[in-house]
Amino acid sequence: MVLQAAGSLCFPAGFVNSFTLWACVAAPFALLWDNGVSRNMATESIPVETPVDDELELVTRAKQGDMTSFSALLRRYEGKIFRLAMNITQNREDAEDVLQESFLKAYEHLDQFLGNSKFYTWIVRIAVNQALMKLRKRRSDRAVSLDEQIDTGEDTVVREIAAWDPDPEQRYSQEELHEILSTAIDELAPIYRTVFTLRDVDGLSTEETAEALDLSVPAVKSRLLRARLQLRDKLTRFFKRKGDDAFAYM
């Protein structure tokens, strides 16, 4: 028998939430504002020579026209944004376009970032919308949602139960481990992959992930649970304790 999550975690087939491309088309720049209170930091004077680690200081300086600070923000997040774009488009060329368009839009609309949320959350929202635009161009006949392929009713099934070693990843070289983890995550549906990456790899909170993806907090939580369980299932065949057989239960 198998273990399946409570019905409340399931969605009807074809479920499409508000995170559709239509929203992006209807209000293409609405996402560029973070509706917070301005910190009025543009008036503060910051010595140019000081090394800058703080993200808000980098943003403030970039707004004042300091190109080096914007380049520092770009270097900090380009890898994550490229990975995010790959996660959604699954196409290297499209992902590179999304990466460029996202940073160009961020630069162009930087004055609309009020500092009420993390810069990373803001640019993730831009990148997700750019990526969905790409998908829409590829499938020109309909709206595209990150949620569109979920809900088979099977994705919270626990298929294999087997204990792992305390540190099973140590059985593998760094390269082998990277390959195992990448392959497993690539097999997830885009929405699960994106939620898991933002939440568990990049370390955003559930609320920040919800904001970045324009999803509700319960929607992020249910997708995160499904992503974690599916990855756990996929990794069990590599990490299970030697001599133990995996079995399904319930």
Added chain:
Amino acid sequence: MLTCKEFLAELSDFLDEKTRGELRTKLERHLQECPNCWVVCDTTKKTIKVYKGMQSCSIPDDVHSRLMAAVERKMAAKVKN
């Protein structure tokens, strides 16, 4: 006593230490009494841990160069205006 379905529905919040009070006590009791859910909980926790330790993604050099060139063009255009 919670069912395994009920336990699983709360697993993420439990692992993120977002469950409190009576619910947390019930979840911990279920873990003590259900070896299968203990394994699922333990291996899910290790799944999260192993991905947290994943090295940050790097960007291919050529992709980075083209990105920088595009941004520099944009910056130059802005300065001109």
